[in-house]
Amino acid sequence: MTSNESVLRIALAGQPNVGKSTIFNALTGLNQHVGNWPGKTVERKEGAILFRGRRIEIVDLPGAYGLTASSEEERIARDYIIKNRLDGVILIANAAAIDRNLYLLAELLALPVPVTLGLNMMDVAAAEGVDIMPVVLEANLGLPVTPVTAVADVGVSDLLSSAVAQADDRVNSRPARPQLSADLQRCVNRIRKQIDKHTPRPYDAEWVALKLLEGDAEIVALVREWLPEPDWRQVEAILATKEDAALEIVGGRYLWVDRLVKSAVRRAPRGAASLTERIDWLVLHPIAGMAILLLVLGLTFTLTFVVAWPLQRLLETRVILPLRDLAATSLSSAPPALSHFIADAVLGGAGLVLTFLPLLLVFYAIFGFLEDTGYLARIAYLTDRFMQRIGLHGKSFLPFCMGFGCNVPAIMGARVIESPAGRLLTILLAPLVPCSARFAVLAFLAPVFFGANALWVSMGLVMLNIAVLAVLGAILSLTLFRNERVSFVMELPLYHAPNPRTIGLFTWGHSWSFLRRASSMILAVSTGVWLLAYFPHGALETSWLAQLGHMLEPVGRLLGLDWRLTVALMTSFVAKENAIATLGVIYGAEGGSLASALAHSVTIPAGLSFLVTTMLFIPCAATVSAIRQETASWTWTLFSVGMLLLVAVIGGALAYHAALWFLA
Structure with missing residues (x-):
């Protein structure tokens, strides 16, 4: 019991x-x-x-x-x-x-x-x-x-x-475990006898001995810490007598599996291709497969703009704005600072970011569907040829796929890359994958700036990020990383029907994580921005935030951005959603809908420049921290930040002047 x-x-x-x-x-x-x-x-x-x-x-x-x-x-x-x-x-x-x-x-x-x-x-x-x-x-x-x-x-x-x-x-319980040969079992017994009294709980000495024979690096390091040097030397001597032990152990396990399968599994004679094979013939085709991938991306954006964006606008106009009016009316007798704080910082900043929820629900539902059906793994296989051209392989696309949700797990996911150079290159390029926060900013602002053309502009901006990722990857692999090539092996799961419950819980779990973050970090940034925007005189144009914005204006002018958009861009370093929160605080002082205010005050070239710069801009603070942790190097971390900052400024400037020329 x-x-x-x-x-x-x-x-x-x-x-x-x-x-x-x-x-x-x-x-x-x-x-x-x-x-x-x-x-x-x-x-x-x-x-x-x-x-x-x-x-x-x-x-x-x-x-x-x-x-x-x-x-x-x-x-x-x-x-x-x-x-x-x-x-x-x-x-x-x-x-x-x-x-x-x-x-x-x-x-x-x-x-x-x-x-x-x-x-x-x-x-x-x-x-x-x-x-x-x-x-x-x-x-x-x-x-x-x-x-x-x-x-x-x-x-x-x-x-x-x-x-x-x-x-x-x-x-x-007496399960039938894989059996070792008599010679190998004797080695296990000898090692166990040597390490038994030094093996701490909860480790089992026999299991540890087996792992030593397998050459498990982590267990070897632990045993070296546990054992006195003379005892470790004796263990090394035993291991030296069985240098092929790992192959023998693994081979024995596969023979054990083979016997089990032969006794309990029957397979129908191969005839026509299976359902998975028939689907993969089309999905993994070099041309048709890429067309299907582009179609999937297009459908994702279409659903976002057709379903999620109207809901987001509804939340802003029917929930956030009425609540701001209610707060202003209810707190009319309170100190002006408190009334402005509730209306502008809490509701106009963090509250506005909460309207992203429909956008995130649609995105994560699609991502969960693709993963649950088995298609996500096909994307990695399909993009292997593209990855090879930038010094990587299809396995790097798996972290990149995670990057569409958040760049932090994408950085951490680079651990699946065996090659140190390939892992580092993946880490440096992963922040160029548009995360869900950038998608949310894009989905909010693209219809404001471009109206009916928002879908095509958004798809173009995502393609721009992928193109920049490819160009930078090729440049880095031909210079700093010497175009290192690594073979790519992965298992493609069989297609199966998606489970609505699994997709629903996946969608809600990740969306709830966003809501928790919005209620803490984004509120804190909104509060900080509001303090700078309200003090010292309670007027935006004479505030500390305006002074900071005017100091940054020469840089913003290169990109066609006024001080408000420049400040919003700077605060997005903490979290990408803060760009909207900051604009909500700044434009909240003027009242009305943020979308309407931006549509009337930001030109199309400036709007395009802001979106291009946002999509290419340095990642959020959490991602930078993850880069530092995974590379264990401030040099590579600062190199990543500097490279992306330069790319973003160049990209924004080119977009602004190209749009001016096109509209002239």
Whole structure:
């Protein structure tokens, strides 16, 4: 029995794209918390439910192909399983590709924690002609095996029930683990005897010995810290006798997986191409595939402007403006500073940014849909040829895809790049990917400046960012990075039907994260801007903000920007949404809708210049901090900031003067 019969802690493990998040969402619903792992930017999901009178705490571990600590996700998953007193681990496997998923099971079984196997996507497996016999697999493994179709909520409750029963009966759990050869087992025993008394809890000495034979760099470093030097030398001597141990261990695990698959899996004879193959013939075609990608981007912008932008304008005109009028009326007898603060800083600044919510909901819903169907991985494959031309490969596109949501995880996601030069180049280029905050600014301002042409201007500006990314990448790879080439290998998941619940929770989780930020950091910046705009005399034109803006005016004049737009650009360094918040504070002093005020006071060339500069401008403070953390170098961080600042100024100036010439 577990140490606490009323509470169980169970972790979900699995490779990427196996439907783990769908099962987590089906189990926990809205009773979940999404944050980051301590000291990491990898997403952490936890939830708690009552199941048959017991509290079950569920943790969704990062997707990992193994437990060899070759990536941040694998280190987090492994450390969590080892260092927390888990009552069980549920391994989610893709039933349609079970042979590639069972290797992780082989590694999990080496850890002292009960394991339950969930075979997800049974519907996809059947469509692909894969027939799995769970009863046979369960008998051969000696642990519970549950078939699941998470998108239809079939088998999810049974899976949790099996995991709970396995946790309660962990003393009698005897899973069939991969066996080592007699010679290799003797080496493990010798190493274990040498390290046993020095291995701290919660590490298991036999598991540590196995990892030393595998050459796991993290475990080797830990053992060197634990052991006195004479004992470490003896361990090194044992390891030296089995230099091919890692290959033997990995090979043994694959043979174990092969025997399991042969006994419990039957595949229909290959005939016509599968659904995934037929779709990929078109989606991955060099020409048709790129046309489809452009179409997807176009549909994203179309939905944003047709659905989200009218809702955003409705929130501004029907909610924010009436609230500002109400605040001014209600606080008419209060000190003028308080009335202006509530109306201009809180509602005109941070409140206006909250109207971005419809834009973000549409964006994240589309992003979640593309990821859940398996198309997002195809984008990485499709763009590999383009990436190769700028010294990168398709794997770099995965961080770039994350950059459309936020540049911070894009910077952190560069850890998947094995080459140090490729990783650094990816980090330097990632801030050029338009994040959701810049999309929101673009979606708000483009219709104001360009009316019916907003869609085409917006698509052109995104293409401009991608073009600048390509040009800078080519220049850097031919100079500082010597055009280093790296091969690209990735697994493309099978297509499957999207799960509305998963997409909905993904959309709301990320949008709620934005709302939390808007309620703190953006409000703080809006307050700071308002203080500068109100004092010392309560008039905008004589305020400290106006004085600062006039000092920056010579730079802004190069771009065709007045002092108001220049100040808004500067405050966007804290967070891109602050550009709108700042304009809301500044123009709030004049009353009325911000969109109307901007439409009447900003010319088309100046509006184009502002948007071009915003899209290319130095990233927000959080992204700069992430660059510093990942490069561990102020030199590269300042180089990134300086490079993007120069590019933004040149781009804005060229856009302004080109628009003047075109409209002349």
